[in-house]
Amino acid sequence: MLSHLTTMAHPCLRAASVLLSLASVGLTVPAAAAAPTTAGSAPGGHCAGLQRVIVPSAAHQRASCLAELTTAGTVKSGHTDPADWAGLTPKALAVPVGVPGIQIDGYFPDTSATNTNHGWNHDAQFVLRLPDRWNGGLVVAGAPGNREQYANDRAISDWVLSRGYAYAATDKGNTGPAFYRDGDRPGDAIAEWNRRLTQLTRAARAVVAQRYHRPPARTLATGMSNGGYLVRWQLENHPELYDGGVDWEGALWRADGPNLFTFLPPALRHYPVYAAHGPAAEQARRAMHAAGYPAGSEFLWPYHHKVYWDLTQRIYREEMDPVFDGPAEAGTPYCTPGSAACDADYDYAARPAEVRRAVQRIALTGRIGKPLITIHGTLDVLLPISQDSDVYARMVRRAGRGGLHRYYRVEDGTHTDALVDTFPGRLRPLVPCHRSAFTALEEWLDHSHLPPASGTVPRPPTADAATLLTTCPLGR
Known part of the structure; x- marks a missing residue:
């Protein structure tokens, strides 16, 4: 997924002959x-x-x-x-x-x-x-x-x-x-x-x-973030290989947006102003909300500013629009808006047509050919839900494939489950929701038991951490 983009190549694994x-x-x-x-x-x-x-x-x-x-x-x-x-x-x-x-x-x-x-x-x-x-x-x-x-x-x-x-x-x-x-x-x-x-x-x-x-007898595709994007793409382009899939907060690519380049630059511009607590902070907060970062997610913004937003924008923009910063690779980290070739000022809509053509090469259409279940957390601030899975669900319906799709918006879920440990009591993990979605897909395929209707999965107000880690009912 887009999560932990800073993960570098790792040391070699130990020899296969040891222990087990x-x-x-x-x-x-x-x-x-x-x-x-x-x-x-x-x-x-x-x-x-x-x-x-x-x-x-x-x-x-x-x-x-x-x-x-x-x-x-x-x-x-x-x-x-x-x-x-x-x-x-x-x-x-x-x-x-x-x-x-x-x-x-x-x-x-x-x-x-x-x-x-x-x-x-x-x-x-x-x-x-x-x-x-x-x-x-x-x-x-x-x-x-x-x-x-x-x-x-x-x-x-x-x-x-x-x-x-x-x-x-x-x-x-x-x-x-x-x-x-x-x-x-x-x-x-x-x-x-x-x-x-x-x-x-x-x-x-x-x-x-x-x-x-x-x-x-059955082949299922599943994955999170970039892995969820792959599930969507495979079910759109190679449904003959699969019986169904579970998309865990898949990244959305659309040539006309929304995509990463329509919501990450506003975060890079407005978050530092918000974090400075000056007279423009409230206006910056509203601009963040308008870009898709939900109200109530503010406690997650400092971490994502430090770890995700800047790096994600720069390296994916380099993949799709390398000429933006000339011979440089992946721009300037944490550049100041107004400086030369600053990704905080990136305006996707104003970029040349070849940039949109590059995005179109990997874009999604919503024309899935096999059953798909999508889950996405409402407090995702790397791939904001209003700019991603909400849009993809509409794409599937517009493509006439709504009968093959179920979409569950998981209240208080965020992009990476490890943040549940960092912010105890404020977030819920998505891993049990993925497992609920997976078993629902099995029932759908095995017995034609339709999953619960698409909708928001509420966070039980009295559930403790152990319960949230092991259960996630998707509906009645």
């Missing part, structure tokens, strides 16, 4: 055929046929037999990177255990090298996890922000694995705050994100068929 890793093999050969069987326990028992599981089109892969695929084991075995998911979930989020199976790490052919995991210095990295006890389904995800392939491990992978799903995730083909260097023309780096998730989905479906001797 029971076997490991590196492979660069093409995919093998599979024969049909039934879902349930993996054929042949724990990790049988490990060396015959091949990722189609992968340039390199390493398969490991693990006693534990969740972060309860992969942190110790070196099969995840805790720095990649730092700050995305509350500290008290429970970690499931008891999921043995196969993990495959690898990469597809690519020309960029921002991802340093495993010492590979190679992008288009992926992770696939194949539990011994399989429910017949596959969940695929793209990394949030500019993080790597393990970023969803705590928020998504742990939970879906515990429910028996196979799981696959991609780094989207480029990582880090200089992701915009990837590609030859504006928009190339983000366009690659969509191609990489499509590529991974196709490959993961083939791997599932190899391991369990039958294709997945």
Whole structure:
């Protein structure tokens, strides 16, 4: 997602042979055929046929037999990177255990090298996890922000694995705050994100068929922020690959706006005036509200000014409009309005038509082709809800696809769940709402039980922190 854009490339993971890793093999050969069987326990028992599981089109892969695929084991075995998911979930989020199976790490052919995991210095990295006890389904995800392939491990992978799903995730083909260097023309780096998730989905479906001797009965896409954007795009452009998806506060890209460039520059201009507490502070606060930052979210503004707004504007603007600041890369941090090429003064509507054409290359339409559930927090001040999911829900309805969509506005949710720990009593985590949405999608697909009507999910006034971390009823 856009969250924690400052996450840089992380140290290499430890060797796959330590602790819970029971076997490991590196492979660069093409995919093998599979024969049909039934879902349930993996054929042949724990990790049988490990060396015959091949990722189609992968340039390199390493398969490991693990006693534990969740972060309860992969942190110790070196099969995840805790720095990649730092700050995305509350500290008290429970970690499931008891999921043995196969993990495959690898990469597809690519020309960029921002991802340093495993010492590979190679992008288009992926992770696939194949539990011994399989429910017949596959969940695929793209990394949030500019993080790597393990970023969803705590928020998504742990939970879906515990429910028996196979799981696959991609780094989207480029990582880090200089992701915009990837590609030859504006928009190339983000366009690659969509191609990489499509590529991974196709490959993961083939791997599932190899391991369990039958294709997945269901393939679901899910992800947060930039990962949620990928879910939207995939269901609009490749619905044939999926049965449905859950979009967790997906980023909205529209050539005519709103998009990041229509609401971030006002924050960069007006927040410093508001924070100075001078005679213009109240006018600046009203300008922030007008830009989409909701009343009542003011306590979140200092953190987002320090961590997110400035960097997000500069690096995404560099991706879509590199000529704005000439030969400089990603502008000047925290520049003063009125100074040369200052992103606080960025006026998207006044930029040349080629900028909108770059955005159009990755824009959303609302024309989803499979069921989609969207959740978004009302106190999101990185992707303000009025400028993002409220708009996308209207787009889906205008496209005539409203019957395929449910949209839940989660009261007091914000963009990153770790802020619930920073502001206890003022926010609610979205991770249980994502899980409620996911199970609602399952019921929708399994039994044609329609999810509750779209609407606002109120925060229970008497609920304690433990209750909010484990429950999130979406409606009656």
